[in-house]
Amino acid sequence: MQTVTPLFGVNLANVPIINLRQEFQHCRRLFGNDEFRDGMSGHQGEALSTDYGAYVTPAALQTHVVQRSVMGIESYLPFAVVHEAGLRKVLTRETFERASNPFSFGGKSTVANYYHRLPALVAPECSLRAYDAKLYETTNAFYREIRNPPFHGHEIQNDDRGAATHSVMEYIASLYAWIDRWCPPSDLWKKSREEESTAPTSAQSEGGRVTLHLRIPTLRDP
Secondary structure, eight states, X not given: OOOOOOGGXXXXXXXXXXXXXXXXXXXXXHHTOHHHXXXXXXXXXXXXXXXXXXXXXXXXXXXXXXXXXXXXXHHHHHHHHHXXXXXXXXXXXXXXXXXXXXXXXXXXXXXXXXXXXXXXXXXXXXXXXXXXXXXXXXXXXXXXXXXXGGGTTOOOXXXXXXXXXXXXXXXXXXXXXXXXXXXXXXXXTOSSTTSOXXXXXXXXXXXTEEEEOSOOOOOOOO
């Protein structure tokens, strides 16, 4: 069998799901810290550092944090759908295919495909539109006004103390909290609902914050 060489020799793999939440937790904590935000306000040219990188300007840091946070929630949500559907014994090939490509639902709305149609495969009440209509409308506005530009040559400006970026982080935390209502982090280790509630690990969830010590699989064919 002929081996296919990846373009430019670049090999790609999914970011471990739990790493995305830990990174979000770290950045959310930083932007909620007044001392850190004061440091951004008084930035005099030295690099701004986090556990995940160093940035020349506050705008570069803020933009990258928003980009990574969006990537995180958009990656975690399909995983949660597949995992929870498996626990509830409603996982089908369609569920996996839709989670792998939410745009296969059709239509042009990212919000409808990701936050309404996809989680509704688990149960209708899991849809963000059904769970919290106001948050769903905020998500429509976020995708319309903020989500796309940072991925297409724009960066956050005039956010000297990071207050606006912090607001974005708190909004994304509310999306994680919604997911945690129907796919609790404490259940991520389980293979079925019949397993005992005690696990050989620990988990904690609080609006986007989760501490979980185990290996989380990425999306795979069921």
